[in-house]
Amino acid sequence: MGDLGDFIMKQKADIGLIGLAVMGENLVLNMESKGFTVGVFNRSVEKVDKFIAGRGAGKNFIGAHSIKELCDSLEKPRKVMMLVKAGQAVDDFIEQLIPHLEPGDIIIDGGNTHFPDTIRRTKYVESKGLLFVGTGVSGGEEGALLGPSMMPGGSPAAWPAVKEIFQAVAAKVENNVPCCDWVGEGGAGHFVKMVHNGIEYGDMQIINEAYQVMKDLLGLSADEMHEVFKEWNKGDLDSYLIEITRDILAVKDEDGSPLVEKILDTAGQKGTGKWTGVSALDLGVPLTLIGESVFSRCLSAQKDIRVKASKAISGPVVNFTGDKAQMISDLKDALFGAKIISYAQGYNLMMEAAKEYNWNLNLGGIALMWRGGCIIRSTFLGDIKKAFDVNPALENLLLDPHFKDIVEKAQAGWRRVCAAALTNGIPVPALTSALCYFDGFRSERLPANLLQAQRDYFGAHTYERVDKPRGEFFHTNWTGRGGDTASTTYVV
Numbered sequence: 001m002g003d004l005g006d007f008i009m010k011q012k013a014d015i016g017l018i019g020l021a022v023m024g025e026n027l028v029l030n031m032e033s034k035g036f037t038v039g040v041f042n043r044s045v046e047k048v049d050k051f052i053a054g055r056g057a058g059k060n061f062i063g064a065h066s067i068k069e070l071c072d073s074l075e076k077p078r079k080v081m082m083l084v085k086a087g088q089a090v091d092d093f094i095e096q097l098i099p100h101l102e103p104g105d106i107i108i109d110g111g112n113t114h115f116p117d118t119i120r121r122t123k124y125v126e127s128k129g130l131l132f133v134g135t136g137v138s139g140g141e142e143g144a145l146l147g148p149s150m151m152p153g154g155s156p157a158a159w160p161a162v163k164e165i166f167q168a169v170a171a172k173v174e175n176n177v178p179c180c181d182w183v184g185e186g187g188a189g190h191f192v193k194m195v196h197n198g199i200e201y202g203d204m205q206i207i208n209e210a211y212q213v214m215k216d217l218l219g220l221s222a223d224e225m226h227e228v229f230k231e232w233n234k235g236d237l238d239s240y241l242i243e244i245t246r247d248i249l250a251v252k253d254e255d256g257s258p259l260v261e262k263i264l265d266t267a268g269q270k271g272t273g274k275w276t277g278v279s280a281l282d283l284g285v286p287l288t289l290i291g292e293s294v295f296s297r298c299l300s301a302q303k304d305i306r307v308k309a310s311k312a313i314s315g316p317v318v319n320f321t322g323d324k325a326q327m328i329s330d331l332k333d334a335l336f337g338a339k340i341i342s343y344a345q346g347y348n349l350m351m352e353a354a355k356e357y358n359w360n361l362n363l364g365g366i367a368l369m370w371r372g373g374c375i376i377r378s379t380f381l382g383d384i385k386k387a388f389d390v391n392p393a394l395e396n397l398l399l400d401p402h403f404k405d406i407v408e409k410a411q412a413g414w415r416r417v418c419a420a421a422l423t424n425g426i427p428v429p430a431l432t433s434a435l436c437y438f439d440g441f442r443s444e445r446l447p448a449n450l451l452q453a454q455r456d457y458f459g460a461h462t463y464e465r466v467d468k469p470r471g472e473f474f475h476t477n478w479t480g481r482g483g484d485t486a487s488t489t490y491v492v
Contacts, residue, residue: 012075013039013062015165017083018093020047023137024083025055026144027110027169032059034168039064039073043084067093071100077161081108083137086117094121103129106158110137114275115187115194119357122154122186131158136193138374139171147171149374150180151196151366153189153359171373179372184359191279191353192366195346198276198290200375201269202342203241205293205430210331211245213417216426217320218327222258226250228328236336239378267297276349283352288437289342292429315425327420333413334431340407341434343384344397351395364388398441407438453478460487 016039017028028038037060042048045065052063064070071078078101082093090109097107107125109118109132118134125132132154139148150170152159159182170180183189214220214228229246233239253259273294280287299306320327347363354361367384370376387400397403418435421428440446453476455461460482462473475486 011037013037013073014075014079015039015162016041016064016070016074016078016080018042018067018070018080019083020051021083022141023110023144025051026141027083027137027148028061029055029059030145030147030169031165032056032061034165036060036165036168037062039070041065041067041070067096068100071097076102076105077131078102078105079108079162079165080106081110083110086111086113090117090121094125098125098128098130101130104131106131106133106155106161108133108135108152108158108162109190110135112136112193112197112272113190114271115191118154118187118190126155131155131161133158133162134187134190135166136189136196138193138196138370140375143171143373147179147373149196149369149372149377151183151189151192151369152180153183153185153187153192156182156185171371171377173368173372177368177371179369179374181362181365181369183366183369184354184361186357186359188354188357188359188361191357191359192350192361192369194272194275194279195350196370196374196376197272198287198293198349199342199346200241201273201276201293201297202290202346202430203239203339203376205296206289206335206338206342206434207241207245208296209421209428209431210335212426213331213421213428214328216318217420217424218324219320220324222249222260232332232335236380237332237339237378239380240375241378264303265300266303267300269294269297273297276346279353280345280349283349283356285345285349285352286437286440287345287349288433289338289345289430292433296427296429316423318424318426320420320424322420327417330413330416333410334417337407337410337414337438338431338434339380340397340403341437344403345437347384347397363394364392396441398438411435411438460485462486 014036015031017024018041020040020042028040031038039062040048040051041064048063048065052061062073064073070080080097082090084090084093090111090113094107107130109121113134122132122134133152134154136151137144137148147170150166152166166180167178170178172178183192211225214225226246226249229242229249233242233246248260249258251259253262273290277287277291277294350361350363353359364385367381371381383402384397387394387397387402394400398407414435418428418432452463456463456475457478460475462475464470464472465474
């Protein structure tokens, strides 16, 4: 073989990837198309050969049949990315990688990992002299191939080494801005991906509730609803999920009827929405809309008992006598208002998590990362970036003048939708809980004074007074039979 042949043979890969399933295969094709040479390995090695001979044929891939071979094929500092099932498999591969890596090399987890695992793995891998990146990757199969949204966190020292590759493969928005930037330390990347998925649950649920109101209250056909979503997608609600809903409603089954009506109404979930809800409860953040979205999926899964209940329990007869066009306009307002609430709550959760875990989150940058490539991409995310540019210390999106104005204007239509749905027995848990949050948030006084009195009555939990400084606690002997001993105060 001549000199040129030797040169080609010796060429090292820019990055290695473990896991040639749907996401992995498409992501490495994306990397290669951007000019990178990629080393590939899979636990069942026949997949490697199949890929190199198939979709990877004639392209800049180096197939490896062992972890050692993969590590040996990489430029230093070595960068090895895993796209394998979250959980034990990630830990197992980390253990297999460590002996073949040296200080400064980088292990990357691109799976849907629960963020506490990433916090733990970052510390562990750093203790071995290596660097760790846990990155959320959103956009599904198509996103992986054409440009996903990527949310990397972990060891800050790793970012300069992976930045070029990550930003090259990520989706691009106006002026070629990549939907990928450094999120923060430890598990921050995977936390933000988890919140992204929680917001996704919320967006999907409020769209589903709007669909049910149009179908059951207004009696619209799938074709009519298709036209409504088509119109909505041209304005403020322009987003990936509105777009695909528009398309779904137009698809016909073999008999010419709408396919969507043939699909069984039991929803599945993979856990990221649940994790978001649990995290909110842990941090004491009112994440009501996303919580209701998770519970709505749980209720949908109880199909058999709902069928029984539908025959045993009666509710109001649906009777809409109003203006359909007005109600469709109101529904648009309700969707937009609730969507803002969903993001306000999601951002509130990220802010509290940043305090709890000492992460320096780039809140405006996160909105930009979600503008393209991912499931919740929408035009309105640019406005969130602006809000944090104007006021980096913004405590809640609802306090930004732009969003405050939108929600104030949307609330009349939103209230009419909720009232009509509740009066007619149509469940709209996410739209109503978002409205209740809005009303609670703008209330100077909530009935928690009575709640504190109740807690003090039965458990001597004490209370603060409106006429005394904060931090001073009082106990009342409500029955005359109690003593003066008060329970230790604690903050929920």
